[in-house]
Amino acid sequence: MKTPSFDPKLDDSAFDRIRTMILDGSLAPGARIVESELADHIGVSRTPIRSALHRLQQDGYVMASERGRKARLVVAPLTKEDAREIYHIAGALDGLVSWHAARLSADEREALSDSMTLINEELAKIGQTTGAELQRLLELHASFHAVVFEAIYAPRLKALHATTRPQADRYRRIYSSGDFGQQGPSVEEHRRIVEAIRNGNPDEALCRTQKHWMEAADRLCRIIDVRGEHGNW
Numbered sequence: 001m002k003t004p005s006f007d008p009k010l011d012d013s014a015f016d017r018i019r020t021m022i023l024d025g026s027l028a029p030g031a032r033i034v035e036s037e038l039a040d041h042i043g044v045s046r047t048p049i050r051s052a053l054h055r056l057q058q059d060g061y062v063m064a065s066e067r068g069r070k071a072r073l074v075v076a077p078l079t080k081e082d083a084r085e086i087y088h089i090a091g092a093l094d095g096l097v098s099w100h101a102a103r104l105s106a107d108e109r110e111a112l113s114d115s116m117t118l119i120n121e122e123l124a125k126i127g128q129t130t131g132a133e134l135q136r137l138l139e140l141h142a143s144f145h146a147v148v149f150e151a152i153y154a155p156r157l158k159a160l161h162a163t164t165r166p167q168a169d170r171y172r173r174i175y176s177s178g179d180f181g182q183q184g185p186s187v188e189e190h191r192r193i194v195e196a197i198r199n200g201n202p203d204e205a206l207c208r209t210q211k212h213w214m215e216a217a218d219r220l221c222r223i224i225d226v227r228g229e230h231g232n233w
Helices: 008-023 035-042 046-059 080-101 106-126 131-151 155-178 183-198 202-227
Strands: 062-065 072-075
Touching (some): 008 035, 008 046, 035 046, 080 202, 106 131, 106 183, 131 155, 183 202
Antiparallel strands (some): 062 072
């Protein structure tokens, strides 16, 4: 029998499809991963599925469960401990991005700061609303940090960010409905980050950005305390 050959396109496609299913909740936290079912659903053989799952395990989206006679792969649960670690890593990366941004030229910092301020002002306006504005809140939070990435040249940071940030967004997407009415602190933290970047203070920009993510982790953990962990059987 001919051994299936490695196909990077199939592997990447399977990886993206499974990760999307995890991020949007189609594969729930704690759910058992069945290779054959995923292969049938996506329409590929089990070889790219197996490769994709290996990458997803390395990135922390799936993990081995030791229950039963042998280890099985499951979707990584959403827990306070994991949330805090992911947010702290995201903060470390975003802090470095802010550090670079604060070292841009005065004109570049001014343009970037103006863009960040506009996003933050819109975030403040809808921060007290409910229901229909949830998706918009998520988009604005992502946009606020994304414009800083776009303003600097840091390919390695961007690669690390592409791995870590979606995991933070997974928590935000599932738990953010419990965060309405608590946008004020986040908006003020954003304002202080903008101030440091506008003033060209790299060390202050780094510290304020990291502190923002650490405070956000604390807020998220308080919400998890109320709403419970997901998939941590």
